[in-house]
Amino acid sequence: MTLTYIYSESTAVLGPLATFSEPHSYDLCEKHSARLTVPNGWNVIKQAVDDHVSGPTDDDLMAIADAVREVAQSARGESELTSTSPSQSSVGRRGHLRAVPS
Numbered sequence: 001m002t003l004t005y006i007y008s009e010s011t012a013v014l015g016p017l018a019t020f021s022e023p024h025s026y027d028l029c030e031k032h033s034a035r036l037t038v039p040n041g042w043n044v045i046k047q048a049v050d051d052h053v054s055g056p057t058d059d060d061l062m063a064i065a066d067a068v069r070e071v072a073q074s075a076r077g078e079s080e081l082t083s084t085s086p087s088q089s090s091v092g093r094r095g096h097l098r099a100v101p102s
Contacts, residue, residue: 015047
């Protein structure tokens with residue numbers, strides 16, 4: 001299981017093993033995840049692991065769809081900003097690099 005601390009909410013979340021590393025996250029073996037204790041006044045949220053489920057959940061698919069929409073909207077906004085000013089046509093942007101006219 002992966003343990004994640006949310007300090008601002010005084011909460012510890014114990015859920016399925018994470019697929020990537022995050023700050024304040026720790027992977028625990030079965031024995032230690034069962035014996036988890038937290039500081040006084042903290043809440044613990046334990047998410048059960050279902051071994052019969054394989055593949056992404058509905059929440060996973062919605063998170064992917066939201067991320068794709070966000071990227072598409074930001075790309076559309078950048079293209080509108082760069083195409084509206086003909087006087088800056090010599091200025092280009094490529095990733096983190098930018099060409100500045102002399």
